[in-house]
Amino acid sequence: MANEGTSALNNYLQSTEKANLLSWDESTSGPRHEPTWTCICKIDGNEYGRGTGPTKQLARNAAASVALERLMQVAAASQSEIAAGDDNDVPGE
Numbered sequence: 001m002a003n004e005g006t007s008a009l010n011n012y013l014q015s016t017e018k019a020n021l022l023s024w025d026e027s028t029s030g031p032r033h034e035p036t037w038t039c040i041c042k043i044d045g046n047e048y049g050r051g052t053g054p055t056k057q058l059a060r061n062a063a064a065s066v067a068l069e070r071l072m073q074v075a076a077a078s079q080s081e082i083a084a085g086d087d088n089d090v091p092g093e
Contacts, residue, residue, distance in 0.1 A: 003057070005064035005065030008065075010064075021043050022041070024041060026038070036054065041066070048071065051065070
């Protein structure tokens with residue numbers, strides 16, 4: 001499916017109530033008959049993914065896939081930090 005990454009990213013952002021923070025920067029280069037699209041996925045103004053492709057849809061999907069992977073890594077790291085902090089809790093504090 002051509003929109004798999006974009007759909008997955010949108011679903012994830014909706015589940016975390018951050019869908020309104022998503023924006024895209026898009027540009028083309030190369031000849032008109034054979035353009036290369038570059039899409040940058042931004043969340044709250046910060047770049048999370050960049051993708052290129054022969055169509056805007058493919059470039060956006062690639063950028064969304066990179067962004068989702070990065071978001072998942074950040075979420076996993078946050079959960080690890082929370083879990084590590086739980087081990088250091090002192091009862092009674």
